[in-house]
Amino acid sequence: MLSLWLLAFFGVAILAYGAYRTVIVFRRRTRTGQRSEENRDWGTCAHCSQTFRYQLVHNGFNDSAYAYCDCCGYTVTVDAWSQHPPRLRLQYHRPLPREAEPFLRPCPCGGAFREGAHPRCPNCKQPLSADLATSYIEANARGTAKGWRWDRRWNGVYSIIVEERSVINWWKPEEMQAASTGHQATTL
Ligand SMILES: [Zn+2]
Numbered sequence: 001m002l003s004l005w006l007l008a009f010f011g012v013a014i015l016a017y018g019a020y021r022t023v024i025v026f027r028r029r030t031r032t033g034q035r036s037e038e039n040r041d042w043g044t045c046a047h048c049s050q051t052f053r054y055q056l057v058h059n060g061f062n063d064s065a066y067a068y069c070d071c072c073g074y075t076v077t078v079d080a081w082s083q084h085p086p087r088l089r090l091q092y093h094r095p096l097p098r099e100a101e102p103f104l105r106p107c108p109c110g111g112a113f114r115e116g117a118h119p120r121c122p123n124c125k126q127p128l129s130a131d132l133a134t135s136y137i138e139a140n141a142r143g144t145a146k147g148w149r150w151d152r153r154w155n156g157v158y159s160i161i162v163e164e165r166s167v168i169n170w171w172k173p174e175e176m177q178a179a180s181t182g183h184q185a186t187t188l
């Protein structure tokens with residue numbers, strides 16, 4: 001009789017555990033589904049009406065500086081935590097200055113990263129208007145409800161990465177060679 005009770009008890013326990021696991025897995029799936037949906041910010045090109053995914057980067061939180069390719073709108077980001085050419089003095093939290101241009105490798109498309117270049121539509125390659133971008137950037141940003149506003153310019157603290165078309169710390173290798181020698185000299 002006791003063994004029957006034990007059997008029933010374990011049977012119920014196993015069933016309950018199975019149900020619990022199912023609920024947990026289901027909740028996890030729902031939660032990750034929501035999260036990826038939230039991260040998927042979409043913009044629309046004013047020239048060709050094509051939609052594209054983008055990511056807005058706060059270069060202040062990121063301790064970084066940025067520039068865009070003058071041909072395709074690729075984004076280059078350099079961060080304060082990585083080595084940079086020793087001959088170049090840099091300020092972060094803003095666009096890269098003209099003086100940084102000779103130190104940067106060419107864009108993967110063959111173009112050049114330049115001060116004053118704009119992000120571009122990945123489809124028609126026309127520059128994206130910072131003014132027109134306000135509608136989708138503010139609509140997508142969760143902070144807008146709490147009063148956050150897009151500053152309507154491509155040379156502020158925010159940079160944009162379109163369709164993950166970006167490179168990081170994209171310095172010319174020969175300049176970095178100089179950096180490692182310089183670093184050794186200072187540590188010795
Ligand atoms: Zn390019």
Ligand SMILES: [Zn+2]
Nearest residue numbers: 045048121124
């Ligand atoms: Zn376009």
